[in-house]
Amino acid sequence: MKPIFDVIDAEIERSLAELFELLRIPSVSARGENMRPCAEALARHAQSVGLDAELLESSGPPALLATSPHLQGAPTLLFYGHYDVHPPEPLDAWTTPPFEPTRREGRIYARGAGDNKGQHFAHLKAVDVVRRIRGSLPLNVVLFVDGEEEVGSPHLPELVLRHSDRLRADVAVTADGSFDASGKPCVVFGVRGMLYVELRARGARRDLHSGNFGGLAPNPAWRLVELLSAIRRADGCVTIPGFEESVRPLTRAERSALDALPFPGGLLREMGVDRFAGDPALSPWEKLLCRPTANVAGIVSGWTGSGPKTIVPASATAKMDFRLVPDQDPDRLFDALVSHASTLGFGDVDIKKLQAWPPSRTPLDDPFGRAAIRAVERAWGVAPLVYPSLGASLPHFLFTRELGMPSVLVPYANPDQSNHAPNENLTIEAFRRGIRTSAALMLEVAGIRG
Numbered sequence: 001m002k003p004i005f006d007v008i009d010a011e012i013e014r015s016l017a018e019l020f021e022l023l024r025i026p027s028v029s030a031r032g033e034n035m036r037p038c039a040e041a042l043a044r045h046a047q048s049v050g051l052d053a054e055l056l057e058s059s060g061p062p063a064l065l066a067t068s069p070h071l072q073g074a075p076t077l078l079f080y081g082h083y084d085v086h087p088p089e090p091l092d093a094w095t096t097p098p099f100e101p102t103r104r105e106g107r108i109y110a111r112g113a114g115d116n117k118g119q120h121f122a123h124l125k126a127v128d129v130v131r132r133i134r135g136s137l138p139l140n141v142v143l144f145v146d147g148e149e150e151v152g153s154p155h156l157p158e159l160v161l162r163h164s165d166r167l168r169a170d171v172a173v174t175a176d177g178s179f180d181a182s183g184k185p186c187v188v189f190g191v192r193g194m195l196y197v198e199l200r201a202r203g204a205r206r207d208l209h210s211g212n213f214g215g216l217a218p219n220p221a222w223r224l225v226e227l228l229s230a231i232r233r234a235d236g237c238v239t240i241p242g243f244e245e246s247v248r249p250l251t252r253a254e255r256s257a258l259d260a261l262p263f264p265g266g267l268l269r270e271m272g273v274d275r276f277a278g279d280p281a282l283s284p285w286e287k288l289l290c291r292p293t294a295n296v297a298g299i300v301s302g303w304t305g306s307g308p309k310t311i312v313p314a315s316a317t318a319k320m321d322f323r324l325v326p327d328q329d330p331d332r333l334f335d336a337l338v339s340h341a342s343t344l345g346f347g348d349v350d351i352k353k354l355q356a357w358p359p360s361r362t363p364l365d366d367p368f369g370r371a372a373i374r375a376v377e378r379a380w381g382v383a384p385l386v387y388p389s390l391g392a393s394l395p396h397f398l399f400t401r402e403l404g405m406p407s408v409l410v411p412y413a414n415p416d417q418s419n420h421a422p423n424e425n426l427t428i429e430a431f432r433r434g435i436r437t438s439a440a441l442m443l444e445v446a447g448i449r450g
């Protein structure tokens with residue numbers, strides 16, 4: 001690896017200059033601006049390092065698919081990333097303008113520096129260096145870059161299914177998010193899934209005077225609260241039939257990986273509370289990463305302004321997200337929720353499904369996952385923290401469930417990258433280590449023969 005790492009280090013200024021070209025393109029997916037020019041610029045970079053690049057079309061912005069010349073019998077590594085960025089507002093909170101990349105104190109400041117241009121561009125630079133040093137790539141590489149991640153990737157399932165033959169690989173690796181606050185790298189083997197629902201109870205056809213109609217008019221706010229209490233008990237147990245039963249028990253390896261993670265004490269400070277919610281018998285990591293939740297994101301009904309207003313509200317709405325773990329299925333859970341509500345006599349409450357992403361988890365002993373752990377260790381010089389899952393949700397089920405391959409997340413950006421916030425930044429060291437990690441990943445994956 002040393003000759004490859006040496007070239008990566010020696011060429012870091014050139015790599016930064018090329019990254020700056022991409023960071024100057026304000027590809028804000030929420031506004032649909034500059035998406036195609038950004039995808040085309042990335043495609044040109046992919047071609048310049050010897051990949052075949054094509055834009056995949058849907059009714060949204062294009063995705064980039066770039067592939068290396070096919071090497072018969074060699075493993076295939078798929079890198080997934082996204083070239084769209086979060087809106088930069090508020091602009092006056094930025095020290096330098098978000099789309100004029102600037103270097104200060106070892107960091108690159110720009111919208112998209114860490115989330116996610118600096119991370120997926122690291123893959124391209126690694127392809128370039130490995131190919132030049134060795135004469136050719138020792139494996140097949142597929143780079144798949146989404147243009148809609150920041151708006152929930154609405155066309156990603158359609159694109160993945162339509163191009164499944166070209167996207168199917170031996171392993172999917174996503175470089176996104178931040179490494180650990182302690183400075184240690186991480187390899188994450190899964191994500192929680194998500195079911196997002198809206199529940200709406202209706203009463204009279206308009207808000208009514210509670211003196212003139214109270215006692216006769218049905219109150220939808222109480223109706224909704226009663227239904228919510230029939231979904232989750234005070235002890236946190238979710239009572240939808242099949243919900244708990246479909247949680248796959250942790251393997252011994254997953255349990256010891258959770259036990260090996262440092263106690264998340266910083267989370268208490270960050271939340272400003274003195275203890276964690278939920279079953280005290282479970283560890284905080286198990287609750288955060290490997291247990292499902294039934295979360296009420298908001299409830300709106302009637303009068304919540306200042307002073308009294310005596311009404312019986314006409315409707316009440318709640319939004320809920322359920323974070324799901326293997327083997328829970330969001331579509332089956334939605335059906336179970338609707339039939340649970342109806343069995344208990346709440347058939348009049350409208351329940352709408354707003355989003356459904358299944359969970360994804362790759363076994364900790366997967367040979368390609370182990371290769372990712374070795375690659376990170378070679379690039380960083382320290383062993384990574386191994387997470388069986390992330391608490392958050394990403395559409396990795398498209399790789400694991402739809403395409404049937406293992407999928408791991410290896411975050412390259414610094415923990416204080418301020419993604420989605422003003423002054424987003426990526427340390428030059430994180431970028432350099434990212435390129436090294438992508439190069440090491442290619443060599444480690446290439447070393448695995450079926």
Ligand SMILES: [Zn+2]
Nearest residue numbers: 086115150419
């Ligand atoms: Zn983001």
